[in-house]
Amino acid sequence: MNSQVQAAPVRAVPIDLIRPGSQQARRYFDPAALTELAESIKTSGVVQPVVLRTRVWGFELLAGERRWRAAQQAGLHEIPAIVRDDLSDTEAFVIGLIENLQRESLTPIETAAGLKRLGELFELTHEEIGERVGKSREYVSNYLRLLNLAEPVQALVNAAHLHLGHAKSLAGLPPGEQLRWADVAVRQRLSVRQLERKLAALRARKLVFKPGKPGDWKVLERELSDHLACPVTVQADTSGKGEVRVRFHSLDELDGVLARIGYLVR
Template structure:
């Protein structure tokens, strides 16, 4: 028989611990964590069969509508594998949408259980969902602005490079260096760095060598070495820069990539321009 009890409206907002039917608990579709190690999950399921769930999951909801996980999806998954009918849970209906989103992300960050790109995407979703600046995100999760900005910049990486970070074949330090390059340079250098298992310092050396390589002599149309110039501008601004030039029309275009308005404000500041809302 379920141990879910009836509560008055006044009591419903108070955090409480209950044993909930596991089939009444659903995962959070906005959960930051998307990768679960199957071997580790199997080990946890074996442990739960013997000792039960030691730490409750955290949910929101009620017995009529069901419950949504805020934190503890790994325990919830393992408990299902272990064949548990009920799960100890802390019911939190006292949180607003932003607080609920932060709670799960913070737990994963504290446990260091998120992959590199899951962390980056989780921080981005938190900022986008609630209109938060990098500073505000940092305050919510108890990290520095630099921590937040560094992870968000990794979202500029090409998908093959993101995969190498998630697989642990490249570090966040490697990713930070590669984020300022164009897509083709990212992919080429990332593959070489992962294959050769080079250090962050060695990768920095490769990038400097590429940017310092002498440009090809200009052709009769006056076309410059755009790749080298893109690299220099990307390093100077800290954002990916793309250049295009039409020698026939004698005109070109420069594009500077940025992830969100907060990063755009930082870019303006580096260019010596003050945004209107400052």
């Protein structure tokens, strides 16, 4: 896909005729980084062209919004561009998403939302999404898990108050617990490992079960099934020895189970 973009002719397009696309994955632009890029553009110009589509009102920006914004800030009247009128809405979205992922210019939550949108457009599994964007299944699963975070926690991740590792640990908790532990992690400046250890100790304290009658096992099965979002069976003899079985139907479901028990796919 990138080779197709590079093969198209480059032309100068008036900046004031360009508007960002409605499906742009990127929403946040660091003001300091934007100013730094604008200063570079004043000196060296725009090195890589943006990608556009023609519209009745002008041009829709498909990829390169940061360059376009910085060029405006630098006072440019035109910007080098590749015009791709051969793209469908879906293809245009994919081009923009892949460029942002390759440049690592999206926030973690923007990346997660973009990957989710890609999966919805094409009805893809996590592995198939990874193949489309050149990433592993684990990469996709870990990012999509961030969408389980409460919005205030997502905001902390986007503002870089919490790292991706913190976010993955918090994603398996109920919303109220996410907020509480996110606050603890920020206030105490916990490393990812420190947060993981604290959450593991918390889970160990909670895993206390004392059955009184056979029906208690069924209650436990139902509660575990609800918690893990997969069928769970528990078998035990009178001495207390037994096994717990978790049934899953895909690797994506397995990723969800592992997240809920606190195991992080690396």
